[in-house]
Amino acid sequence: MKEIDPGELERLASALRLAESALEEALEAAENLGSFDRRFDVPRAVGGAQRLVGNALEAVDAARRP
Incomplete structure (x- = not known):
């Protein structure tokens, strides 16, 4: 298996946590707006994007384990 740079792994985790936070805000705003787009x-x-970010965070956590 390829050597994993811990600094880059932390950078990825940090970016994913920011995305997770932004998506929480976006979901709340979207729910408050209701059905505004028929498409x-x-x-x-x-919510789907949140699940994908969650999956990526799980992968980062798994990569951190010895």
Whole structure:
């Protein structure tokens, strides 16, 4: 397996935590706005992005384990 740079791993984790926080705010705003776009469900799309970020954070956590 490839050597993992701990600094880059922390950089990734930090960026993902920021994304997670931003997506929480976006979801709250989207839910407050309700159905404003007929093409797609914005809160659902943001929720999907949250799940992807969560999966990436789990991968970072797993990479940190010896």
